Amino acid sequence: MSVPTAGSSDPDTASTTNPSTMDIPQASVPDQSDQPRVSLKRGMKSRHLFMITLAGVIGTGLFLGTGDVISQAGPGGTILAYLVGGVLLYLTMVCLGEMSAVMPVSGSFQAHATKFIGPGTGFTIGWVYWISWASFIGLEFLSAGIVMKYWFPDTPTWFWSAFFIVVLFAINCFTVRSFAETEYALAAVKVLAVGLFIGLGLLAVFGVVHMDGQPAPGLSNFTSHGGFFPVGLGAVFAAMMTVVYTFMGSEVMGVAAGETENPQKAIPRAVRTIVFRLVFLYLGAILILIALIPWDQLGLDQSPFVTVLDAIGIPYAAGIMNFVILVAILSVGNTGLYMCTRILWSLAQEHAAPKAFGRTTKRGIPLAALIFTLAFGLLSLLTSVVAADTLFVFLISVSGVGGALCWMTIAFSQYRFRKQYVANGGDLADLPYKAPMYPFTPIAVIVLNLAVFVAMAFDSTQRLSLLLGLACVPVCYAAYHWVIGPRAARALTGVEAP
Numbered sequence: 047m048s049v050p051t052a053g054s055s056d057p058d059t060a061s062t063t064n065p066s067t068m069d070i071p072q073a074s075v076p077d078q079s080d081q082p083r084v085s086l087k088r089g090m091k092s093r094h095l096f097m098i099t100l101a102g103v104i105g106t107g108l109f110l111g112t113g114d115v116i117s118q119a120g121p122g123g124t125i126l127a128y129l130v131g132g133v134l135l136y137l138t139m140v141c142l143g144e145m146s147a148v149m150p151v152s153g154s155f156q157a158h159a160t161k162f163i164g165p166g167t168g169f170t171i172g173w174v175y176w177i178s179w180a181s182f183i184g185l186e187f188l189s190a191g192i193v194m195k196y197w198f199p200d201t202p203t204w205f206w207s208a209f210f211i212v213v214l215f216a217i218n219c220f221t222v223r224s225f226a227e228t229e230y231a232l233a234a235v236k237v238l239a240v241g242l243f244i245g246l247g248l249l250a251v252f253g254v255v256h257m258d259g260q261p262a263p264g265l266s267n268f269t270s271h272g273g274f275f276p277v278g279l280g281a282v283f284a285a286m287m288t289v290v291y292t293f294m295g296s297e298v299m300g301v302a303a304g305e306t307e308n309p310q311k312a313i314p315r316a317v318r319t320i321v322f323r324l325v326f327l328y329l330g331a332i333l334i335l336i337a338l339i340p341w342d343q344l345g346l347d348q349s350p351f352v353t354v355l356d357a358i359g360i361p362y363a364a365g366i367m368n369f370v371i372l373v374a375i376l377s378v379g380n381t382g383l384y385m386c387t388r389i390l391w392s393l394a395q396e397h398a399a400p401k402a403f404g405r406t407t408k409r410g411i412p413l414a415a416l417i418f419t420l421a422f423g424l425l426s427l428l429t430s431v432v433a434a435d436t437l438f439v440f441l442i443s444v445s446g447v448g449g450a451l452c453w454m455t456i457a458f459s460q461y462r463f464r465k466q467y468v469a470n471g472g473d474l475a476d477l478p479y480k481a482p483m484y485p486f487t488p489i490a491v492i493v494l495n496l497a498v499f500v501a502m503a504f505d506s507t508q509r510l511s512l513l514l515g516l517a518c519v520p521v522c523y524a525a526y527h528w529v530i531g532p533r534a535a536r537a538l539t540g541v542e543a544p
Contacts, residue, residue, distance in 0.1 A: 087410030101233030102295030152304030153392025178448025184427025247334030447515025
């Protein structure tokens with residue numbers, strides 16, 4: 047029994063037949079190293095998959111952005127926003143987990159969209175997502191150079207940016223195992239830092255250690271500065287935009303599944319544990335921050351983690367947190383390079399990107415895709431200086447909207463996958479992992495992300511980003527149907543398109 051491709055009545059399924067629409071066994075998928083179209087290597091283990099996914103979410107959004115969220119929404123609004131964001135993260139991950147366990151390809155959601163929705167959608171979400179991550183890579187290198195000035199104030203920022211570019215490029219162009227081991231170590235540093243902060247913060251909350259000689263705050267800061275919802279429930283919607291974007295990056299699990307050993311076992315194990323640990327780490331850290339610092343004293347001027355550690359009297363608190371933030375920045379850059387490279391590789395397999403991006407080295411690395419991604423990242427950094435009001439605004443807008451579009455695509459792909467699977471006589475008991483509460487789960491993901499878009503539309507500071515980001519979608523669809531689709535059909539069938 048196999049899962050059929052999307053019906054030909056759909057507008058973006060009729061243009062071409064591509065390698066990603068091969069029939070898939072209902073219970074398992076052979077190791078892709080045995081398939082002719084795949085030349086990547088399954089060099090990751092289950093532990094790598096787990097920590098890489100964890101690292102994809104724990105970044106500068108936690109260490110720097112939480113103070114801004116708390117100052118916008120207050121204690122209750124912040125907790126509610128992160129709870130809703132955690133639910134959305136969980137629902138998205140189970141949708142992705144079901145498909146990735148059956149179809150563990152490095153293109154992940156891009157390849158899933160091509161197969162279960164249509165090649166036009168796969169092309170669109172692949173390129174939108176690639177732009178969204180590649181645009182941030184250059185900024186991450188710049189941020190790393192700025193952080194290094196804390197220790198080396200007389201060294202120019204460009205020197206450290208160039209240094210980290212060389213380091214991460216070398217890590218990604220060697221073997222997939224070198225990327226996985228590096229990301230595993232970076233993730234361990236971040237998780238350890240958050241865990242220690244939560245433990246130390248609990249001691250301060252209950253007076254075991256003191257903050258600036260003041261009595262233990264206990265839980266008083268949750269209500270003593272205007273109440274639990276001091277700015278009303280409306281602020282939750284504004285905070286939700288930041289929270290949802292903070293959780294973006296978890297989809298690296300699907301991308302990494304294509305190069306993970308025994309993905310049918312590794313993916314279900316990862317899905318069952320990752321989300322709950324992430325929510326625990328995020329909510330734990332946020333509850334500590336709210337308990338120790340009045341919500342109206344937080345913002346973007348300093349990491350709230352530094353504020354707490356300084357107040358407790360931890361020596362070199364700023365230096366410690368700067369190191370953790372540097373690790374988070376490098377981790378995001380490392381993961382971004384990896385994901386963008388694999389998405390380009392997947393697009394090339396479907397003739398939706400230049401053929402060179404689909405070639406790999408003997409070690410299984412798509413080197414041309416890696417170099418192009420890095421070059422685009424540096425170009426996006428250049429536009430922040432020479433085209434800040436035009437091209438750079440567009441790139442950042444696509445980045446902001448691209449993650450939510452990706453999650454919606456994952457959900458709709460899973461909805462179509464399950465529907466086709468059952469209609470074709472498949473037994474749900476044969477699935478390596480089954481997303482619960484179907485069809486509520488994918489529908490909820492789509493509705494919640496649409497709610498984020500609606501909130502952006504009503505926010506004057508976010509409206510332009512939303513419009514520019516969404517404008518990229520019809521452009522990509524038009525490019526596929528009028529240019530890319532016919533070329534792909536000729537490449538795959540050898541028949542001239544009319």
